[in-house]
Amino acid sequence: MPEFKPFRAQKRMKALMAGHFHGVDAASRDPQRRVAWCTSVGPAELLRSLGFEVYFPENHGAMLGATRKAQEYIPKANAAGYSPDICSYLTSDVGAYLAGETPLQQAYGLEGVPRPDVLVYNTNQCRDVKDWFAFYSREFGVPLVGVNSPVNVGEVTAEHVAGAVAQYRALLPALEAAAGQRFDIDRFREVLALSADTSRLWKACLWKARHRPTPLTFFDACILMGPAVVLRGTPDAVAFYEETLAELDERIAAGVAAVEGERLRIYWEGMPVWGKLRDLAGFLGELHAAAVVSTYCNSWVFDAFDQGGDPFEAMARAYLDLFIARSDDAKEEIMAGLLADFAVDGIVYHDAKTCPNNSNTRYGLPQRLKERTGVPYVIVYGDLNDLRCFSEEQAKTSIEAFIEQVPAGGAA
Amino acid sequence: MSARPLYLGLDLGSAWSKAVLLGPDGQVLARAARRTGMRFEDAAGALRDDVLDRAGATAADLASVVSTGYGRRNVPFADARRTEISCHARGAHHHFPRELDLVDIGGQDNKIVHVRRDGAVANFLMNRKCAAGTGAFVEEIAHRLDVPLEELEPLAEAATREITLSSFCTVFSATEVIKLIREGESPGNLCRGIFNSVIARVVEMGPLGGFIVMSGGVVAAFPVVARILAEKTGAEVAVAPHPQHLGAFGAALVAREGG
CATH class of the missing domain: 3.30.420.40 (ATPase, nucleotide binding domain)
Incomplete structure (x- = not known):
């Protein structure tokens, strides 16, 4: 098994994440403060500007996957009427709630997940997030509000943006009522500026993988992305990625390779298999293949935050530009750009059984992209959280066979 | 190295395991197959002994062993491993x-x-x-x-x-x-x-x-x-000739070509 090289930043991140969860937990117990649950690519900036502490159930879903506790909880949600075919973040999370358990108990000493005052979704990723939050709205008796985004979008137009802006503005009365304070656009601008800084720095970190050998892999990035998801819009996230970026520069200067003897540069397309993250990192490392780029980790890079002007428009565009909400033609274009930018030798597509929206293998995209770029690919079948859908040996054989065939430094 | 270098390919499949032993010039000296059973290591060892017996050879004659199939990582005496995709392709290309x-x-x-x-x-x-x-x-x-x-x-x-x-x-x-x-x-x-x-x-x-x-x-x-x-x-x-053994044959060819 190859040597893992943990980042100093991970230690800092652990403290940051602990602070985040304790902060939300404390707010949920304080009658003067308010907690909003938000989808991971939802309007967190709006919520922070209204003084909410923000909690992200998808982050909790990923924790359930990474700790493999999902296996215990998914069947409970299945039995409660949530199909094994729908999002396994949803079924893991709802199952854990039904069991009255959470990894936050062991990791951070919390009694349970912090109770929300309002639930806010954006369907830019999928409809499942709305159904997921609806469960908790019924359970806690708190309002559910959100934005229904267009999906399968080619070019994001002014009309798309205007429609989303109208929906965000329409949320304000409900959010103000839940927050117990009035919306302040200057505060919103400040939070958005912090998100823009976070996004710019996170992107800079990911782009360090263009260096050969790369100082970080997709698997490292899956861990390091935590603050970009749950703390964007805060100074803590900005400081964290400034430090992480400096550490990556140090690694490059010192010639530290994330994968010893990096021979092949891989694009990981689709969700991580959370319960096998470390295992797959080691497996690819053993084969001297470095997963240098992914659409997943790039999903928290929001270039549009920086556009200036109306902050509602900037946020709306950022959350419409999202890869997952785009048409296959647009996705193909984005991926072709990343393949060239990161000098990719081959693509591993993860077709996640319960995440069709994040599985870009089902409408001929891999074949078209190979035709266009010449970059070979392999598809592995698995899931983000439900390991019942992951045949490990078959997946590893496919990846290993693929790596045996792909020549380094050029398409097959 | 033995004066009579032999090359062994082992294909440890999910149901059956197969072995092909090649001589110095690439000629097939022996083939064997058996149910994989509970332990890949045991199946691999038994197959190795089986083909060596059939060829009147000993383990000292083995110049190189390549394993393939689901159990490819469970052959402690293999010199190299390849996936069954590569080995089947190698065997098929040899014949066709x-x-x-x-x-x-x-x-x-x-x-x-x-x-x-x-x-x-x-x-x-x-x-x-x-x-x-x-x-x-x-x-x-x-x-x-x-x-x-x-x-x-x-x-x-x-x-x-x-x-x-x-x-x-x-x-x-x-x-x-x-x-x-x-x-x-x-x-x-x-x-x-x-x-x-x-x-x-x-x-x-x-x-x-x-x-x-x-x-x-x-x-x-x-x-x-x-x-x-x-x-x-x-x-x-x-x-393919001896279709069940094609992966093992390909693995043996890979062994002979230097693993």
Whole structure:
């Protein structure tokens, strides 16, 4: 098994994440403060500007996957009427709630997940997030509000943006009522500026993988992305990625390779298999293949935050530009750009059984992209959280066979 | 190195394990196969001893050992390992040095490997998670029909009607069989249906070219599947010599070429 090289930043991140969860937990117990649950690519900036502490159930879903506790909880949600075919973040999370358990108990000493005052979704990723939050709205008796985004979008137009802006503005009365304070656009601008800084720095970190050998892999990035998801819009996230970026520069200067003897540069397309993250990192490392780029980790890079002007428009565009909400033609274009930018030798597509929206293998995209770029690919079948859908040996054989065939430094 | 360098290929499959021993000039000295059982290490050791015995050789004569198949990481005495995709392609190219699509139907998975004229693998496909259409599927349905495996093909040859089991799932396919039995379908038609289903699952995996080579235990035991594949695709279909051993043969060739 190859040597893992943990980042100093991970230690800092652990403290940051602990602070985040304790902060939300404390707010949920304080009658003067308010907690909003938000989808991971939802309007967190709006919520922070209204003084909410923000909690992200998808982050909790990923924790359930990474700790493999999902296996215990998914069947409970299945039995409660949530199909094994729908999002396994949803079924893991709802199952854990039904069991009255959470990894936050062991990791951070919390009694349970912090109770929300309002639930806010954006369907830019999928409809499942709305159904997921609806469960908790019924359970806690708190309002559910959100934005229904267009999906399968080619070019994001002014009309798309205007429609989303109208929906965000329409949320304000409900959010103000839940927050117990009035919306302040200057505060919103400040939070958005912090998100823009976070996004710019996170992107800079990911782009360090263009260096050969790369100082970080997709698997490292899956861990390091935590603050970009749950703390964007805060100074803590900005400081964290400034430090992480400096550490990556140090690694490059010192010639530290994330994968010893990096021979092949891989694009990981689709969700991580959370319960096998470390295992797959080691497996690819053993084969001297470095997963240098992914659409997943790039999903928290929001270039549009920086556009200036109306902050509602900037946020709306950022959350419409999202890869997952785009048409296959647009996705193909984005991926072709990343393949060239990161000098990719081959693509591993993860077709996640319960995440069709994040599985870009089902409408001929891999074949078209190979035709266009010449970059070979392999598809592995698995899931983000439900390991019942992951045949490990078959997946590893496919990846290993693929790596045996792909020549380094050029398409097959 | 021994004065008589020998090369061993071991294919540790999900159901069966196979071994091929090559002599210094690449000639096949011995082949063996056995049920994989509970321990890959034991199957590998027993197969090695078996082929060495048959060739009148000893372990000291082995210049190189290459393992492949699901158990490829569990052969402590292997010098190198390769995936079964590479080894099957290598074996197929040895027998048929031309552009081809290899269709391997094994105990637990099906593979299509597109092999270029120069022997390189252009791409490959494997079945998804379900075993429908694999050797395990054939065994399961035969068990449900209470027909010994060796009687399946003669019965299928007597079929009077083409049926295909449509389910992607082996268990649901068995349910379909029960429905057909209830409707009075003849044993011959049912057996033919099993083989039709095997080929249907292969054909829907991906495009197949003009020349197809078949390998694996299913075509070794039931050559009728090669005829059905030719009928369904219109392609020229050949069966690799000793089809169940093609992966092990390819592994032995890789061993001889320096691992």
